[in-house]
Amino acid sequence: MPNTYSDTAPRRYGFLLIPSYSMIAFASAIEPLRMANRLSGRDLYEWRTATIDGEPIAASNGFSLTPDGTADATLPADIVFVCGGVDVDKAVDRRLLQWLQRTAHRHIPLGALCTGTYLLARAGLLDGYRCTIHWENMASMREEFPRAIVSSDLFEIDRQRITCSGGTAPLDMMLTLIRQHHGNDLAAAISEEFICERIRGPNDRQRIPLRHHLGTSQPKLVEAVALMESNLEEPISLDELAQHVGLSRRQLERLFQKHLQCVPTRYYLELRLRRARQLLLQTSKSIVDIAFTCGFVSAPHFSKCYRDFFGIPPRDERRLRRPGEAAGDTVATANTKA
Numbered sequence: 001m002p003n004t005y006s007d008t009a010p011r012r013y014g015f016l017l018i019p020s021y022s023m024i025a026f027a028s029a030i031e032p033l034r035m036a037n038r039l040s041g042r043d044l045y046e047w048r049t050a051t052i053d054g055e056p057i058a059a060s061n062g063f064s065l066t067p068d069g070t071a072d073a074t075l076p077a078d079i080v081f082v083c084g085g086v087d088v089d090k091a092v093d094r095r096l097l098q099w100l101q102r103t104a105h106r107h108i109p110l111g112a113l114c115t116g117t118y119l120l121a122r123a124g125l126l127d128g129y130r131c132t133i134h135w136e137n138m139a140s141m142r143e144e145f146p147r148a149i150v151s152s153d154l155f156e157i158d159r160q161r162i163t164c165s166g167g168t169a170p171l172d173m174m175l176t177l178i179r180q181h182h183g184n185d186l187a188a189a190i191s192e193e194f195i196c197e198r199i200r201g202p203n204d205r206q207r208i209p210l211r212h213h214l215g216t217s218q219p220k221l222v223e224a225v226a227l228m229e230s231n232l233e234e235p236i237s238l239d240e241l242a243q244h245v246g247l248s249r250r251q252l253e254r255l256f257q258k259h260l261q262c263v264p265t266r267y268y269l270e271l272r273l274r275r276a277r278q279l280l281l282q283t284s285k286s287i288v289d290i291a292f293t294c295g296f297v298s299a300p301h302f303s304k305c306y307r308d309f310f311g312i313p314p315r316d317e318r319r320l321r322r323p324g325e326a327a328g329d330t331v332a333t334a335n336t337k338a
Contacts, residue, residue: 010043010045010046010090011045011046011078011079012076012077013048013078013079013080014048014049014075014282015029015030015048015050015081015084016050016051016052016075016081016082016083016116017051017184018057018083018085018088018096019085019091019211020055020059020060020086020087020088020112021059021083021084021113021114021116022083022084022085022167023059023060023063024166025085025114025168025169026059026083026170028170028171028174029081029083029170029174030047032171032174032178032318033047034189035190036186039186039190040182040186044181048068048074048077049068050068050069050071050074051064051069051070052071054070055067060086074109076083076171079109079111080103080109081110081111081112081113081116082111082112083112083113083114084112084117084119085166086115088116088118088137090117091119092119092122096119096123097123099120099121100119100123101125104123107321108160109160109161110160110161111161111236112162112163112164112222113164113165114165115133115134117133118133118137118141119318120161120163121144122310125161126148127145128148129148129156129158129159130149130151130153130156131151131158131160132150132153132155132165132209134165134167134206135152135165135206135277136282137282139279140279143283143293153165153202153204154200154202154204154205154206155169155173155176163338165206172201172204173202174189175196176199176202190288193268210225212258218255218259220246221256221259223245224242224244224255224256225267227244227245228267238253238300241264252264256332270309271324272295272296273309273310274293276291276302276314277310278295279293280314280317280318287303288316290302290314291303302314303315
């Protein structure tokens with residue numbers, strides 16, 4: 001392609017790797033930069049990797065990567081992305097948070113891939129910023145950091161913070177940045193090289209909305225589900241739900257049975273239980289608090305519904321998945337006979 005790029009210095013991107021980071025998110029961010037250099041015939045971008053201590057680190061898939069060096073020595077950059085993955089809360093330590101705070105104090109833009117957003121929030125660097133995180137972590141992120149403006153979009157660019165959900169979404173984010181820096185032709189050429197049908201924008205949602213599964217023929221059903229999702233803490237009755245969408249109770253039940261293969265009350269219960277499971281595994285909230293947050297009248301009732309649906313009591317699942325918090329949670333649930 002024509003060489004139409006200026007002689008300005010390459011943009012330098014740094015990637016701070018966190019234990020169990022997402023390899024697919026990391027690769028989806030690096031590869032568009034590589035391809036931008038290849039197609040332009042210029043070094044438009046440079047990138048380096050680092051860990052806090054400079055030691056090799058394993059991704060969530062088990063592959064270990066040797067970084068270019070320590071964060072202090074390696075990441076003077078135009079922007080630094082924190083690469084998160086599974087069990088991100090276990091990666092929190094004082095050195096990491098202090099390094100992020102020092103970097104922000106130097107007015108270096110900070111970004112995050114996948115659950116790296118959580119670490120920026122823990123460092124107090126997302127208060128008042130629009131941000132996003134992998135959809136599995138949204139509920140806990142909103143609960144723990146109410147001053148952050150958490151969206152469900154693929155990525156968010158807000159002043160000196162650039163956050164992105166997981167999976168292949170970093171590809172779209174980087175293509176958007178490349179388009180801003182070097183024009184649409186280069187971004188489109190990279191997209192074609194990666195057989196990417198289109199470059200998704202920051203306002204594209206992470207999860208496929210129910211209306212895309214159902215088409216445009218069931219607006220009442222989509223509206224009813226949206227009302228359920230926005231009223232998990234204080235569930236509304238089926239009669240109120242039907243009244244809101246302009247249907248009879250019987251009509252609404254028929255719609256759910258035909259298109260979602262369950263009755264509305266069951267669908268609503270499953271929404272609340274799935275939200276509860278996110279909070280159980282991603283936060284340190286007590287089981288009592290989680291029960292009330294998800295609209296259950298008592299911890300015993302919540303525990304029974306949870307066990308019936310997931311096949312394990314919430315207390316036991318937290319003990320298995322988050323063993324370090326089992327003791328404190330056992331006290332909380334024992335006090336309520338949950």
